[in-house]
Amino acid sequence: MKAVICTAYGPPEVLQVRSVPDPRPGRKEVCIRLVATAVTASDAIVRGLKLRGRYRPLMRIAFGWRAPRRGIIGMIASGRIESVGRDVKAFKEGDEVFGMDGFRAGTYAEKVCWPASTQLALKPSNLNFEEAAALPYGGLLASFFLRRLKVGAGRRVLIYGASGAIGTAAVQLARHLGAEVTGVCSTGNL
Known part of the structure; x- marks a missing residue:
């Protein structure tokens, strides 16, 4: 699959499109084929390491020293469930969902696997995927x-x-x- 990788901290130019292996859901995870995502202020803070003073080293420890540890950033998902882990009961393949997971990230890609217990919900039928991505x-x-x-x-x-x-x-x-x-x-x- 294609993904946007954050190769270092810095301006948007540190982002590169690359081919990466498809993610596979764990027992309690869902795999979402993304239709839309959102670029948030938090994404820009992580990408650009836009914190001052004593918070910068703390952020580097939490997210990665030279570049984000998880190269695929992005915390907003809107798409269809492509597969589910064997212990997942709340969602099924084909469900249209939207949500947010700030710590796992990974939505600057074609697919992302998140725990089914994250802040994820069925997309209301009266919203398109782009509108749903704007909400979380x-x-x-x-x-x-x-x-x-x-x-x-x-x-x-x-x-x-x-x-x-x-x-x-x-x-x-x-x-x-x-x-x-x-x-x-x-x-x-x-």
């Missing part, structure tokens, strides 16, 4: 932080960066949870 990054990260902060009815929430992918999702989710929401963004994004 902002929506799932916003949901994670709002749950962690126990946002709900009667709470006041300030969303800083309310015009970005995570911020716009956070505004909508916090409001849905019953919170009083104030959003802040730069004037260029009004």
Whole structure:
């Protein structure tokens, strides 16, 4: 299969298209033939090692010293289940799915194998694959932080960066949870 490999930390030019072996799902994994993915801010941070100060060495330890340890980056998947591991019950071949897995990555490729237990769901039939790929990054990260902060009815929430992918999702989710929401963004994004 074809994949985009991150050969070093740096600008987009460090990405190269190469042929790599097809992944095979483990017992508890699904193999997704990707139709769409999304390039996220987190992908750019990993590719470009865009952290300052004491965080840079920590990121190198976590992701790889000279280049990302997992050469195929990308955390958003939208596609069809091509095969499933023998212990997978939640999904079957042919299911149209979308989701996110920030630690395993691998979606800058034609196929990716992820645990069936990751943040993966059946794609709603009223969304195409590109629309489904646009949802997980902002929506799932916003949901994670709002749950962690126990946002709900009667709470006041300030969303800083309310015009970005995570911020716009956070505004909508916090409001849905019953919170009083104030959003802040730069004037260029009004």
